[in-house]
Structures are given as C-alpha cells and as structure tokens.
Amino acid sequence: MSFPRLLSPLQLRSIRLPNRMIMGSMHLGFESAPDAFPRLAHFYAERAKGGIGLIVTGGVAPNPEGSFGPDGTVLANESQLDGHRLITDMVHAEGGRIAMQILHCGRYGKHPDIVAPSAIRAPISSIVPREMTEADILGTIAQYGRTAALAAQAGYDGVEVMASEGYLINEFLALRTNKRTDRWGGDLDGRMRFLLDIVRSVRGGIGPDLLMSARLSMVDLVEDGLAADEVVTVAKALEAEGVDIINSGIGWHEARVPTIAHTVPQGAWSWATARVKAAVGIPVAASNRIKSPELAEALLERGEADLVSMARPLLADPAFAAKVRDGRAESINACIGCNQGCLDPIFSGASATCLVNPRAGREIRFKASPSLAVKSIAVVGGGPAGMSCALEAARRGHQVTLFEAADELGGQFTLARQVPGKEEYLATPRYYASELAAAGANIRLGHTATTAELKDFDQVVLAAGIRPRRLDLPGADLPLVASYDDILSGRRQGGERVAILGSGGVGFDVALALLGEHEPFYDAWGIDRSFATPGGLRPAATAPAPPRRITMMQRKTERPGGSLGKTTGWIHKATLQRRGVEMLSGVTYERIDPSGIHILFNNEARLVEVDTIVVCIGQEPRRDLLAELIANGKPVHLIGGAREAARLDALAAFEEGTRLGLAL
Incomplete structure (x- = not known):
C-alpha cells in the first residue's frame, strides 16, 4: 500500500515537515533524573532518525507552580538551557524537527502549591488548588512568553501550548472548573482570554519564524466541559492569533471514559477532530488510537485531519515513519495499547518504556553491538x-x-x-x-x-x-473444572453458569472472553458523537443481557482486580460490573461436586451452582x-x-x- 498523503511535506513558517506524522507529547517519568537530558536526547534522536515529521516533547512548565511535581521540569531561566540544547542538537543532527510543549498542570500537579482558576479539587487529586489572583494570571501569561523565548534560544523549531486534557488552560476554558466572575471567567470570551493572551505571549517569545502548535481538547468527556460550538469558536480564535497547527486532545484525565486503552476502537475520536478541521483553514492533527499507517492515511484521505499525532506507536517502533517512507510498513512493531510499559509505570512513579520495545527510554543502556565470538x-x-x-x-x-x-x-x-x-x-x-x-x-x-x-x-x-497451577481441592478433577488456558485457547467453551476462581488479570481476561464481543463502545460509555451537550456525554445505553451468568471469587480480602493495571483495570472492572458479573472476596473454597462449588463467604456456607468452574489461581x-x-x-x-x-x-x-x- 502507498501512503501519498501521509508522506506529503508541509511548510509551516520556516519549518518544513517531510511528512504528516507527528510524535505526540509524552511524559516519560525520568525528566528530573540526574541523567535526564542525555536520556531524553537519545530518546528523541532515535525517533528523529526514524523519520518522524515533527517531535513534540513532554510538557515543560513555565513556573514551579505548573510543574508535575518531583518528576516534572521547569524552564524559567538561561541556566537551564544546556540540557535542552543537547536535545535539539542531537535531534537536528539526525535531520529531525522538534517543538517543546509548554504545559502548566494546574490542579493536576502533584505538589502542595498547585493553582487553578477556581479552588475546586480534581476528583483524581487529594489537594485543593489555590485560586489564582489577577497578579498570578498576568504573571503566568508573561512566564509562558519567557519560556517560549528560552525554547527558541535552546534551538527548538517551535513550541506547543498545551490547552487540553484538563490542565490549567483547559480549566480556564471550561465552566466545570472556572467559576470566576471577573474578566477571566463568565462567558466563553472571558474563559478563553487566558489562552489567547498566552498564545500572544508565546508568539512574542518565539518570533515570527518558528512554528506554534496549540493542543486543544476536541471533546472534554466531562460534565460542564466545552460545548461543540465552543470548541470550534476557540479553534477559530487560535487560527486568528497565528497558531500554525491545532493538535487534538481527547478527554480530561479525570474523565470516566477510556480514550487510549486497547478497549477503545482505533480511530475512535476522528469524528471530533473532523468537526474542527471543517471550521478552520490551518492544519489540524488527529490523535489517540491511531497506530497504523493505513488508518492514518485513511483519515487524511477522508479529510478528517491534515496530520496524525502518534505517541505510543513511536515508543513501540521509533522507525515507524521511515518504514512507511521506505515501503516497509508491514515490518512496523505495532503498539498494542496495553499501557503496561508506558502509562502504568508513570502513574506508579516509575519511568515509561514499552512492553513490545524494552529499549524505549533506555536507548543509552540498551545498545546492541555485534558479537565478538559467534555462538x-x-x-x-x-x-x-x-x-x-x-x-x-x-x-x-x-x-x-x-x-x-x-x-x-x-x-x-x-x-x-x-x-x-x-x-x-x-x-x-x-x-x-x-x-x-x-x-x-x-x-x-x-x-x-x-x-x-x-x-x-x-x-x-x-x-x-x-x-x-492445579487446584488442590476435593472434586477438582471433575469434568466441570477447566483451566484458564482451556477457555482462552478455545478448547472449552464454558457453560451458561460459570465460576471463576481467581480475580487477577487472567481471571478478568477469562470473564471478558466468556462475555463475548464488547457492546458498541460509544453506547457503553455514554459518548455523544452528535455533541449535543457540553462535554460530549450522554447516558450510557442499557447493557445487553450477558450470554452467561458469571461469578468471580478470590481468597484475598481485597477488592477484586487490585492487581490490574492502573490505567486499564478500572475499565475492565466497570465493564464486568455493567455486564452483571458478581465478584466475591475473602472466599474459602470448600469442595467441588457436580452441582458446583461449595464455599464459605461472610462466614456462611454457600453453594455456587454452576456448569463450569475455571481455575485462575496462578502459574x-x-x-x-x-x-x-x-x-x-x-x-x-x-x-x-x-x-x-x-x-x-x-x-x-x-x-x-x-x-x-x-x-x-
């Protein structure tokens, strides 16, 4: 397959992109490590060598209040430029182009000094932010311009203003988090004043030749988020202020809707990007769950975007773009959307890598050299x-x-x-x-x-x-007992009533397999593609009747699913609960007979009558x-x-x- 649109160049001010593929911004978890800048430089240089059109760095804060916390970076003065120059020098040496993202975390920061437009705690944080004063706001706008100017000095080809995913600028835009009654709140003109003043400040910092991207939430996926016409209005205002690219953000981090896990259909959010592209004349980049060049080319061909932004696919294969360019797309090491190597470690305080490419983020340490003695x-x-x-x-x-x-x-x-x-x-x-x-x-x-x-x-x-691991229990050799690999290999189908012993990752996989095909994604999660209400949400559809009755149980007293991935476990638990799966903890297994499994639960004897018992108690x-x-x-x-x-x-x-x- 050829990819003429994906491989077409694009001129943005003085910067020429050789193709329409962008590496989206990613926080890698080692930004504040002693060896952070050499590691970052090698990480980005590897992707530049791999032919990606434009790299966008992980977020860099304009001031300490806006940083992630201990694992975040701030660029506020010239003494901090050497590390950034190492990054840009190595990227440019490989023929790449790189923009620095400026990100103020707002109420998502992980430190006690967080600020926000209003003193409203985020559902995913325990800290109530301090409401910003007029002086705070004006100072932050100026600091954006200062950081942009420093980025230009460091040799970046441009900057990206992060205005999505529920961070500070997004908090100003949405009524959900902006309850101000002064000129920075109220109607949309007031709520987007902060963003537009920042854009002007940033343009003043980088000058007329460097490119500027703004990452805007195409759909917030939270109550009282931006309405459909408001997203378009903000996009048009960004275009009028001289922004060169509008990059797509999808959903806030606190949204109870999955946006990038493997359970999300590929290209699931292109409809939201297409609405903005139709309203503006500047390039718009689609993002989230775009992992193959075939899908990326199709989005461009349908006119739903002008570029595609891919983050995790460039973890999985840094040579993604070069393989597309050289006619080797079939040899791409595909991202599988598991989150196990990238997002889960970040939310556990570790560094990101990639399950299918352990070299990611470890380019210095994981270097291959020819063997001196062939064995x-x-x-x-x-x-x-x-x-x-x-x-x-x-x-x-x-x-x-x-x-x-x-x-x-x-x-x-x-x-x-x-x-x-x-x-x-x-x-x-x-x-x-x-x-x-x-x-x-x-x-x-x-x-x-x-x-x-x-x-x-x-x-x-x-x-x-x-x-x-075999189950050591009277009756464990009866025909109704199956191992998890019997079910997941297709050797056994499972009856109408199933007990699953074990509630770890394998147990959840077995339950999902026994439930069969997922119900339609947008119905299950209450996503309104007509965007009739602010935030793009609607009530979830009624769940279809499950094909079988499933009871999951475990000996541990903790809640089932406690060992699942931090960023995907809640999705699997919500799916099983929606489909009526019963989950029991603190169970004592007594014996199995042809009618089912006898257990002690809450100090009471109970028979769970089932046709199939699936053993998922370890390996x-x-x-x-x-x-x-x-x-x-x-x-x-x-x-x-x-x-x-x-x-x-x-x-x-x-x-x-x-x-x-x-x-x-």
Whole structure:
C-alpha cells in the first residue's frame, strides 16, 4: 500500500515537515533524573532518525507552580538551557524537527502549591488548588512568553501550548472548573482570554519564524466541559492569533471514559477532530488510537485531519515513519495499547518504556553491538522472553535456533485472541516471527526440544514459560473444572453458569472472553458523537443481557482486580460490573461436586451452582529440561515465566529476554 498523503511535506513558517506524522507529547517519568537530558536526547534522536515529521516533547512548565511535581521540569531561566540544547542538537543532527510543549498542570500537579482558576479539587487529586489572583494570571501569561523565548534560544523549531486534557488552560476554558466572575471567567470570551493572551505571549517569545502548535481538547468527556460550538469558536480564535497547527486532545484525565486503552476502537475520536478541521483553514492533527499507517492515511484521505499525532506507536517502533517512507510498513512493531510499559509505570512513579520495545527510554543502556565470538544458541520457548532473546541474539550475529512446542510463536500472548479488545496483541508475535526470519534465526515450531538435541549448542536459554497451577481441592478433577488456558485457547467453551476462581488479570481476561464481543463502545460509555451537550456525554445505553451468568471469587480480602493495571483495570472492572458479573472476596473454597462449588463467604456456607468452574489461581514455572541440562554441564540461562511464574508479566519477560539477548 502507498501512503501519498501521509508522506506529503508541509511548510509551516520556516519549518518544513517531510511528512504528516507527528510524535505526540509524552511524559516519560525520568525528566528530573540526574541523567535526564542525555536520556531524553537519545530518546528523541532515535525517533528523529526514524523519520518522524515533527517531535513534540513532554510538557515543560513555565513556573514551579505548573510543574508535575518531583518528576516534572521547569524552564524559567538561561541556566537551564544546556540540557535542552543537547536535545535539539542531537535531534537536528539526525535531520529531525522538534517543538517543546509548554504545559502548566494546574490542579493536576502533584505538589502542595498547585493553582487553578477556581479552588475546586480534581476528583483524581487529594489537594485543593489555590485560586489564582489577577497578579498570578498576568504573571503566568508573561512566564509562558519567557519560556517560549528560552525554547527558541535552546534551538527548538517551535513550541506547543498545551490547552487540553484538563490542565490549567483547559480549566480556564471550561465552566466545570472556572467559576470566576471577573474578566477571566463568565462567558466563553472571558474563559478563553487566558489562552489567547498566552498564545500572544508565546508568539512574542518565539518570533515570527518558528512554528506554534496549540493542543486543544476536541471533546472534554466531562460534565460542564466545552460545548461543540465552543470548541470550534476557540479553534477559530487560535487560527486568528497565528497558531500554525491545532493538535487534538481527547478527554480530561479525570474523565470516566477510556480514550487510549486497547478497549477503545482505533480511530475512535476522528469524528471530533473532523468537526474542527471543517471550521478552520490551518492544519489540524488527529490523535489517540491511531497506530497504523493505513488508518492514518485513511483519515487524511477522508479529510478528517491534515496530520496524525502518534505517541505510543513511536515508543513501540521509533522507525515507524521511515518504514512507511521506505515501503516497509508491514515490518512496523505495532503498539498494542496495553499501557503496561508506558502509562502504568508513570502513574506508579516509575519511568515509561514499552512492553513490545524494552529499549524505549533506555536507548543509552540498551545498545546492541555485534558479537565478538559467534555462538550456537538454543532458545527453548517462543513466548515473550524467548522471542525477544532470540531476536537480539540473532541480530548480533549468533546462530540461534528457537524451539516452540506450539504451532505458532507467542506463548501466553496467543491466548489474547479470545479476549475482546485484545485481538491486536497478536501483532506482536507476528512481528517477532518476521524479524527472527529476517535475522537468520532457525524457528522450529511444533517441536518439543529434548536434552539430546540441545547437547551440541554452546548455550541454552530456557524460556519455556509456565503451566497453570492445579487446584488442590476435593472434586477438582471433575469434568466441570477447566483451566484458564482451556477457555482462552478455545478448547472449552464454558457453560451458561460459570465460576471463576481467581480475580487477577487472567481471571478478568477469562470473564471478558466468556462475555463475548464488547457492546458498541460509544453506547457503553455514554459518548455523544452528535455533541449535543457540553462535554460530549450522554447516558450510557442499557447493557445487553450477558450470554452467561458469571461469578468471580478470590481468597484475598481485597477488592477484586487490585492487581490490574492502573490505567486499564478500572475499565475492565466497570465493564464486568455493567455486564452483571458478581465478584466475591475473602472466599474459602470448600469442595467441588457436580452441582458446583461449595464455599464459605461472610462466614456462611454457600453453594455456587454452576456448569463450569475455571481455575485462575496462578502459574508454575515450566523447567522440564533444567535439571538434566545442568547435570550434563550445559550452560543454561533461565528467563521469563520459566524463571519466575508468580504472575504473568509480559513486560518483565520482554525486558528480560532483550537484556539477555544483548549480553550473550
């Protein structure tokens, strides 16, 4: 497939973009680390080398009040420029273009000195912000201009003004958070005064030649957010003030609507961007859940946007744009929307990376070099750990043979095909299969390795994964009992009444698989694409009757789903609750008989009558060959689930396999 629109250049003042692909702003979680600027410079330079049209940095605050907190950055004086110059120099050396985003967090800051247009606490924060005075407002506007001027001095090709996702400027725009009665509140003219004065200040700081983008919420997805005509009015005002690009933001961080998780349809928000594009003459960028060049090209062809902004797809594959340009789009390592490597760590105080590309954010430490001594290496197991280890080792010149007992690569990843919304996970094993073949690895599918055939290899990597832990309970061998891989592999279908033992990630996947296809996304989450009410919300549709009755239970007394991802767990819990799944905690399993499972719950005996019991109580490492290999004196490396099976952790498995492959 060709991509003529995606690859067409665009001139913005003195800056020429070679294509219509933007890397959207991302907070990476190491911005305040001692080695932050070298890490950031290598991170952005890798994406510039990969051909992306324009890079937008993570948010940089114009003053301390506007920073994220301990993990945020501020650019307020010339003494802070050296690190930024390192970034721009390295990006420009790779032929790239980079704009610095200026972001004031407002009431989303994680420190006690946060400010906002009105003293209203955010639902996702415990801190009540201080209401900004007139002097605060005027000072902040001036500080935006100062930071913009410093960005120009640092060599950035432009700046982006962050006015979406519920941060400070968005808080001024929306009646939800702006209750002021002075000239900075009231009608829309008053509420957007802060934004427009900032835009003027920023333009004064960067001068007439550098580009300016403004990231505007296309739809807020919160009550008392901007109305449809207000979004368009703000966009037109930005155009009149000389903004060069309007970049799309979708939803506030406090919105109870998923916007970028894998459960969100790809391209789900293009309708909101299209409304703004139709109203203005400057380029408009679509964003959120645009992960393939095919979809990006289609959006441009339909006239719904002029550019596409992709953040996480550039974590997964920094060479995304170059592969599109060079006719190698099929070799893109696709983002799977899992959030496990990027957003979840950020919200846990760690640094972002990528589950399918552990090098992301670690470009300095994860450097591959050709092997000085070529070895013959056997990798036993083609799951995440085995695939990633085999690929890195083969790329470095080792002679690699990968043994996989199943008929396809992927290990536990292949079970995702049964979970609605996770179908795109299968793109990862397809990518690894293609790259392993290109690197010269010998892949032996449907083959269970034996110690006899491993004896002639220089080194053996055991990455055989896990097996489901068996249930030790009277009646556990009855026909109504199934393991989770029976259900997720499609070997068993489950009856009309199902009990799921275990409420971790696997248990939730089983429940979602048994419920079948998701109901229509916009209906389930109450999203009004007609935008008839401010914020773009409407009551959710009545949930369809579930195809079976499901009861989830766990021995732990904590709420079910406590171990799920921070940014996706609430989505899965809300979905199951909406579909009528019963969830029990603090359960004691007594016995199983043909009628179901007998339990103690709230100190009362109870029979849960079911047709199928699905066991999701954990995993055990698969180490069948280990003892004999060690006895034979063979060097063995144990990685992934075969090393640690306490819980399924693809993020750790990919990283562990990558590290070993780079070290062999």
